Amino acid sequence: MVEPFHDSVQLQESLELDYFRRPRGPRHWRRVLTIVAGLASAVVAAVSLLPGQRHMHQAAPVATGHAMLNDRCDSCHSSAFQPVARLLSCDPSRLSVGDAACRRCHSVGPHNDKVAETSCALCHQEHRGKAKLARVADAQCTRCHADLKHSFPDAGLAKVTSFAHSHPEFAVWRNRQGDPGNIAFNHKAHMTLAHSGRGEADKALTRLFREGCAYCHKPDAGGHYMAPVTFQQHCQECHPLVVRLTVPLPGDIQRIPHPGPGEGPADVQDHVRQRVLALVQEYPEIMLKRVRSPHRPFPGAEPVAKEIGTSTEEHLAAAERQLFAGPDGCRRCHPDLKAGVGAGMLPELPKPFLPRRWLEKSIFNHQSHRSMECTDCHGQALASKQTSDVLLPKLEDCRKCHEPKIGARSDCAECHVFHRR
Numbered sequence: 001m002v003e004p005f006h007d008s009v010q011l012q013e014s015l016e017l018d019y020f021r022r023p024r025g026p027r028h029w030r031r032v033l034t035i036v037a038g039l040a041s042a043v044v045a046a047v048s049l050l051p052g053q054r055h056m057h058q059a060a061p062v063a064t065g066h067a068m069l070n071d072r073c074d075s076c077h078s079s080a081f082q083p084v085a086r087l088l089s090c091d092p093s094r095l096s097v098g099d100a101a102c103r104r105c106h107s108v109g110p111h112n113d114k115v116a117e118t119s120c121a122l123c124h125q126e127h128r129g130k131a132k133l134a135r136v137a138d139a140q141c142t143r144c145h146a147d148l149k150h151s152f153p154d155a156g157l158a159k160v161t162s163f164a165h166s167h168p169e170f171a172v173w174r175n176r177q178g179d180p181g182n183i184a185f186n187h188k189a190h191m192t193l194a195h196s197g198r199g200e201a202d203k204a205l206t207r208l209f210r211e212g213c214a215y216c217h218k219p220d221a222g223g224h225y226m227a228p229v230t231f232q233q234h235c236q237e238c239h240p241l242v243v244r245l246t247v248p249l250p251g252d253i254q255r256i257p258h259p260g261p262g263e264g265p266a267d268v269q270d271h272v273r274q275r276v277l278a279l280v281q282e283y284p285e286i287m288l289k290r291v292r293s294p295h296r297p298f299p300g301a302e303p304v305a306k307e308i309g310t311s312t313e314e315h316l317a318a319a320e321r322q323l324f325a326g327p328d329g330c331r332r333c334h335p336d337l338k339a340g341v342g343a344g345m346l347p348e349l350p351k352p353f354l355p356r357r358w359l360e361k362s363i364f365n366h367q368s369h370r371s372m373e374c375t376d377c378h379g380q381a382l383a384s385k386q387t388s389d390v391l392l393p394k395l396e397d398c399r400k401c402h403e404p405k406i407g408a409r410s411d412c413a414e415c416h417v418f419h420r421r
């Protein structure tokens, strides 16, 4: 048998030269389908122009916070889409939604004095069905922060490309600057006080034992940071400011209030004066009685009779000496207080100060970490003897959880704001 294609005549005959004239099913349907599709598109396009149907043009709905704007395209799209211009320019910051549209509803602060650029839609990307528009991708931060010096030569910040791999240690540790606070406090002594068992008799010690850190550190109104430590709430119970008069008086009337906000030693002095004068008026026979007390010039010597603390002025001087120069007075907690020279002279007290915020370039929320022990992050508190010790966690402590493999978020927006408040 001869193979057909080895014979050129047979090959020629086997070709169907008018094959295109042969009637075929799909050809008919194709024409019908083309017309139907064209008509359908026209209908859809027409419908999409009806009010309330514009969202057909969206890739995905706008973010949850903007749901009420979903069909009001022109509230954001104030300028033309300019697809050709944008395709040709390849400039990602050329947007169809201008900042002015966003600013009509939002007044947000700039990043800082150096950064004027704020193409809102570059960071807050719409039509992605996002629940939170403020969750901005890290790339929007690292486009500057991966090499800040490149565009901002005078910027003094380290390079950051991701929290997991290249984030600087917190400045407070990097610069070893210490705690700038100037009120004396020994965490170790007070925390071991709580565990010494001496608390049974003493209400305050028992409470310190029960509450631990929370005796002094309670969340502030927002719950994110700790409320400031105050003398009245946190020290007074154990260290009341008392003036011991040389005469026996009934009750607890020698207590002196600690200066409140904006007050100082002058207010304490005023208070002592008023108090002593009031006592002199109320108990003249006790306050102004001249008593003799045994006084030994040196240990072991014969007592010498001497008149003490019996005039109003003497009461005042003794009271001020105890408060302003004695070990149980202001000095206990304000070690840099310099007593005044001479009677009635006010002491000098550099403004008492305890920092309120520590990591001001970031945000933190104690409430979100309430399942942890305080000492998981502030372990040094149990060993610290000086105010100057820094008791804050280090970067490593945060990476234990804020790491993609562990689960807590580690995108920049978790711990930083962009818009200056």
Ligand code: HEC
Pocket: 053, 054, 055, 056, 057, 058, 059, 062, 066, 069, 070, 071, 072, 073, 074, 075, 076, 077, 081, 094, 095, 096, 097, 121, 124, 125, 126, 127
């Ligand atoms: C809350 C503001 C907002 C609303 C409301 C909104 N958009 Fe957008 N839309 C944006 C932003 C922002 C972009 C991205 C801008 C860019 O890339 O220039 C965008 C992009 C688009 C794009 C892609 C083209 C482009 O410019 O990138 C289309 C198409 C679009 N929107 C259609 C719509 C339609 C249709 C509606 C109304 C049904 C709508 N949008 C409502 C904010 C909005």
Ligand code: HEC
Pocket: 063, 064, 065, 066, 069, 075, 076, 097, 101, 102, 103, 104, 105, 106, 120, 121, 124, 131, 132, 133, 134, 135
């Ligand atoms: C017509 C007013 C209006 C316009 C225009 C508008 N927004 Fe909003 N936006 C709102 C309202 C209302 C909310 C929800 C309430 C709130 O959080 O203030 C909101 C919420 C937000 C939020 C926070 C909520 C979230 O999901 O994280 C961001 C970020 C935001 N808008 C950015 C933008 C940007 C960027 C533009 C411009 C593309 C824009 N908005 C345009 C009214 C508007």
Ligand code: HEC
Pocket: 099, 102, 103, 106, 108, 117, 118, 119, 120, 121, 122, 123, 124, 134, 135, 136, 140, 141, 413, 416, 417, 418, 419, 420
């Ligand atoms: C470099 C990225 C970036 C740019 C540009 C940017 N934002 Fe933001 N925006 C953020 C981040 C990150 C947050 C969340 C942290 C914060 O609140 O600062 C945010 C938060 C917001 C919020 C919510 C604030 C709140 O209190 O909940 C609004 C509203 C907002 N931006 C509007 C705008 C507008 C309007 C513009 C343009 C003028 C703009 N953003 C430009 C990154 C950016």
Ligand code: HEC
Pocket: 111, 112, 114, 115, 117, 136, 140, 141, 142, 143, 144, 145, 148, 152, 154, 155, 156, 157, 360, 361, 362, 412, 413, 416, 417, 418
């Ligand atoms: C357009 C460039 C640019 C973008 C985008 C940008 N930053 Fe910055 N950022 C800067 C500059 C410049 C400084 C100021 C440096 C200085 O003061 O020396 C700064 C400062 C900071 C600081 C230090 C804050 C302070 O008070 O000094 C933090 C934290 C920060 N940026 C986080 C972010 C985060 C998070 C994002 C993304 C949402 C972001 N930045 C996006 C340029 C940028």
Ligand code: HEC
Pocket: 179, 181, 183, 184, 185, 186, 187, 190, 191, 208, 212, 213, 214, 215, 216, 217, 229, 234, 354, 374, 375, 378, 379, 381, 382, 386, 387, 388, 389, 390, 391, 392
């Ligand atoms: C009797 C009150 C008292 C108790 C109890 C107490 N603190 Fe403090 N704490 C203070 C005072 C006062 C300061 C400010 C002086 C200083 O920095 O030492 C302070 C400061 C701090 C600071 C600020 C950061 C720093 O570097 O100074 C941290 C963190 C802290 N304490 C954690 C703790 C922890 C954790 C506990 C429990 C183990 C605790 N404190 C128990 C009184 C107390």
Ligand code: HEC
Pocket: 183, 184, 185, 186, 189, 190, 193, 204, 205, 208, 216, 229, 230, 231, 234, 235, 236, 237, 238, 239, 332, 333
């Ligand atoms: C539960 C009781 C209690 C509370 C509350 C308390 N202290 Fe004390 N504190 C003591 C005792 C007890 C001593 C050791 C004995 C003494 O010197 O009186 C002491 C000692 C001190 C000393 C001196 C010696 C040292 O160990 O360094 C200072 C300073 C001091 N406390 C400051 C404070 C400050 C500031 C507060 C409030 C933030 C405070 N204390 C709250 C009980 C307390």
Ligand code: HEC
Pocket: 183, 229, 230, 231, 232, 235, 236, 239, 241, 258, 259, 260, 261, 262, 263, 264, 265, 268, 323, 324, 328, 329, 330, 331, 332, 333, 334, 349, 352, 354
């Ligand atoms: C047991 C510790 C302790 C003693 C003793 C003490 N203080 Fe204070 N003082 C504090 C603490 C803690 C603060 C910071 C929180 C506050 O203002 O209550 C403070 C704050 C101050 C302030 C700042 C007030 C403000 O808010 O502006 C002044 C002024 C002051 N003390 C003066 C004195 C004087 C004067 C004395 C002695 C008569 C004294 N203190 C005794 C612990 C003490």
Ligand code: HEC
Pocket: 138, 141, 142, 145, 156, 157, 158, 160, 161, 162, 163, 167, 168, 170, 171, 172, 358, 359, 360, 361, 362, 398, 402, 409, 410, 411, 412, 413, 414, 415, 416
């Ligand atoms: C888990 C929390 C966390 C995350 C996530 C995080 N940071 Fe930070 N960042 C901090 C803390 C805390 C500081 C210290 C702030 C201070 O010292 O006031 C800091 C400091 C900084 C600083 C100042 C550095 C300096 O020189 O002192 C910059 C810039 C910065 N972060 C940028 C970023 C960028 C960009 C990202 C995302 C890639 C990011 N951070 C992610 C917590 C975080």
Ligand code: HEC
Pocket: 213, 214, 217, 224, 225, 226, 227, 356, 357, 358, 359, 360, 362, 364, 366, 369, 372, 373, 374, 375, 376, 377, 378, 392, 393
């Ligand atoms: C996940 C770690 C973590 C845990 C757990 C934690 N802290 Fe903090 N704490 C921080 C950080 C970070 C700061 C710095 C915040 C700032 O001021 O920027 C801080 C700050 C503080 C301050 C200084 C005041 C302030 O709010 O800035 C005190 C006081 C304090 N913590 C006490 C406590 C106590 C008490 C507990 C337990 C109830 C606790 N912390 C649990 C991380 C932690």
Ligand code: HEC
Pocket: 363, 364, 365, 368, 369, 372, 377, 393, 394, 397, 398, 399, 400, 401, 402, 407, 408, 409, 414, 415
């Ligand atoms: C034991 C695990 C753990 C450690 C350690 C830890 N975090 Fe967190 N953090 C979490 C969890 C869980 C959340 C809440 C879930 C989330 O938002 O990812 C959170 C939330 C946060 C938030 C967002 C808070 C809010 O509600 O907006 C910040 C900011 C933050 N952490 C900062 C830090 C810093 C700074 C450190 C280190 C000092 C740290 N965290 C250490 C587990 C941890």
